[in-house]
Amino acid sequence: MKEILREIGMIARSLDSISNIEFKEYDLTKGQYVYLVRIVESPGMIQEKLAEMIKVDRTTAARAIKKLELNGFIEKADDPANKKIKRLFPTERGKTVYPFIINEHEYSNKIALTGFSENEAETLYNLLLRVRKNIEKDWEFVKKGNKRSY
Amino acid sequence: MKEILREIGMIARSLDSISNIEFKEYDLTKGQYVYLVRIVESPGMIQEKLAEMIKVDRTTAARAIKKLELNGFIEKADDPANKKIKRLFPTERGKTVYPFIINEHEYSNKIALTGFSENEAETLYNLLLRVRKNIEKDWEFVKKGNKRSY
DNA sequence: ACAAAAATGTTGCAAATGCAACAAAAATGC
DNA sequence: GCATTTTTGTTGCATTTGCAACATTTTTGT
Secondary structure, eight states: OOOHHHHHHHHHHHHHHHHHHHHGGGTOOTTHHHHHHHHHHSTTEEHHHHHHHHTOOHHHHHHHHHHHHHTTSEEEEEOSSOSSOEEEEEOHHHHHHHHHHHHHHHHHHHHHTTTOOHHHHHHHHHHHHHHHHHHHHHHHHHHTTOOOOO | OOOHHHHHHHHHHHHHHHHHHHHGGGTOOTTHHHHHHHHHHSTTEEHHHHHHHHTOOHHHHHHHHHHHHHTTSEEEEEOSSOSSOEEEEEOHHHHHHHHHHHHHHHHHHHHHTTTOOHHHHHHHHHHHHHHHHHHHHHHHHHHTTOOOOO
């Protein structure tokens, strides 16, 4: 078997590790950048959806978001029509940090794709998109307490 | 920019989350399967190299390995020529659990590659291999305390 | 309309993670 | 040969992570 999943794990841990080290400079602690970029890009999202988008446990997301709020990167706003949900918005501080995150990501992206042609990069992206869509179904299934049979 | 890294992050978190849930059945706690497969496949490795291979902090690896030993999945053996290092070997228990891990991985692999032709799967693997080799250089660089300039 | 179910959010643990700081052995440079 | 640097391993601490368990609101089914 071609160890595709293993390579993805190695790549993801490397990238996350690098980002966590580099973003300490902006007072973002471990894991926080992942949430912040998404909130800046999709303001008004609720944390349940954010957790699902990122593929992280709901309670982990809840605490990471709470900390982002505490540190002034984002704000929670009550919804006028729904008392249960809280919509997430970036603050000025959050919006200010965002370009630095993107810049770092662009650099890592460039490094990751060193030696790649435009075409190869495009191909990789499309294949990864398909893998992600395939696997997120199982993630949701298992996360909800269901058992895969194999 | 094509968000290749973001897709990889989502895929990796999904897969890791699924595996962690599924391996509880074999008394493997969070993260342990990653180390165990490698020790079974490369017996005699030292933990420093294992951490580097997996792309995880040395101290995190140290504790994960200690726990694997404590739970009887692996053993540490002194090296006859080098008093500093300890070589890692799977125990019978470790070797027994290994096929279940591989089986799970194969299933996830199959799910991840649903709708892929043989050729597409091969292409993805080769592209990922190159990305991993590109990015692990930076990981080692940053992990050693160096600063990337961009 | 109303009971049952689902969605959303939180908190209490227990465990994993990772940086800093240290210790000891081995490798390197002169 | 010996001082210096590197490699390998550990421990202390603070933080993150995630499961279980709960509370509240919304949605669904009849």
